Amino acid sequence: MAIAFTVNGEPKSVEAAETATLLDVLRNHLGLMGTRYGCGLEQCGSCIVLVDGQPAYACTREVGTVADRKVTTVEGLGTPARPHPLQQAFLDEQAGQCGYCLSGIVMSAKALLDRNPAPSRGDIVAALDRHLCRCxxxxxxLRAVERAAATLRNGGRA
Structure with a gap:
């Protein structure tokens, strides 16, 4: 079945079963490898993407539920030449070691900053609570998200 949705600002149509996971479609049909498979049980947050601006687990979300909706993955935030302020802040703060969990964390942080451009440390902790990082x-x-928030408030691009 053809399922049409917008991914990172571009209209896409994929031939997939409606019950296929969004994660499978992103990685194996669209070649977007930034979203990671962690636990497959909504327990680690590695697979978080934004659906219509809200964090969503791609590992269990059926692709049929995103028909005619907007999905944003970490690849949709910035480019190597012009990273999103969140991506740059994570680099500047050396906020990852293995990096496996970071795409999901960055996407949850993006959703937070979109709804609250001046989050407290507690707001950031709460927004990232669903994420498991072993490093x-x-x-x-936390410092990277605070840095990105300050950059965005001071005229950085969103």
Missing amino acids: GAHQRI
């Missing part, structure tokens, strides 16, 4: 970079991750 111990939590403090650097």
